[in-house]
Amino acid sequence: MTTPLIEIEGLRIEVRTRHVTMTAIDGVDLAIAPGEVVGLVGESGCGKSLTALSVLRLLPPPAVTIVGGRISFQGRDLLRLSRAAIQDVRGDDIAMIFQDPMTFMNPVFTVERQIGEALHRHTGLNATARARRVRDLLAKVQIPDPERVARSYPHELSGGMRQRVLIATALSCEPKLIIADEPTTALDVTIQAQILDLLRGLVEETGISLLMITHDMGVVAGLCDRVYVMYAGKIVESADVRSLFAAPRHPYTAGLLRSVLRHDEHRGELVALEGNVPSLIDPPPGCRFCDRCAQALDRCASEPPPWIAFRPDAGAACWLYPAPAAGAAR
Secondary structure, eight states, X not given: XXXXXXXXXXXXXXXXXXXXXXXXXXXXXXXXXXXXXXXXXXXXXXXXXXXXHHHTTOOOTTTEEEEEEEEEETTEEGGGSOHHHHHHHHHHTEEEEOSOHHHHSOTTSOHHHHHHHHHHHHTOOOHHHHHHHHHHHHHHTTOSOHHHHHTOOGGGSOHHHHHHHHHHHHHTTOOXXXXXXXXXXXXXXXXXXXXXXXXXXXHHHHOOEEEEEESOHHHHHHHOSEEEEXXXXXXXXXXXXXXXXXXXXXXXXXXXXXXXXXXXXOOSSOOOOOSOOOOSSSOOSSOTTGGGOTTOOGGGGTSOOOEEEEETTEEEEOTTSOOOOTTOOO
């Protein structure tokens, strides 16, 4: 992989309640190259969204706090930037597409007002130029009749239209990285396919990098170049998409793939992963997938597995593989 556009190293995030503190993200490493589409996949609650929100420092303190690690974007550690500096990064350098447009969009502002605010904040365009830019963006995300949609309020648009508006907002200031957090979850399958085709086309056209947060392995297969698999707050495998689907290394990854119906297989039923994700309040001392793993060894229950690097851009945290050479574990 070329020099990363963004690199997350040793990220640790704690979630505090009145009674307990738990480490929700525990030593996550992740990198994205310029122009690359990377997937972050795992079951609900594994920490995908927390990881994404940490990049833009959108976690709500003091309940959720970054307690360790580094997030380097073009040589700058985002975790050390001032509040004013990180606000400049949001939208201008890194933008985010959220899962639920109705939560993100203001119901009393028109589409033009909402996209226009981002343009005003980061570009300083005058009102006439902003209005023209809004309509150009709406056309870019394949919204028919941009003039009408620009004057519309969120409740007047369909779910697919609102998601396209969020994508237009994310593109408005020409960021280098877009983070898409489950952007198709609330849409029907036909609209999902249209949104994914749109994102794929925009990446090819603009050369932006994309981090796709999803639990859907089909989305990963159709959109991503590389993928990180996350389980209970840890990265358990990373690989290019073709290698991961052809020969998953971690038992959890293999279980995820067995639970997806593939067009080249003729099975009567899907295979569900048995068991539950462990509590992060008191996580197991060894591999966090141990209790659900049919291949577990004796040491899996008591010793955290090292990271085994198969290639510079691929590896897995699992005791099934020989111990890494000195300096290869992370």
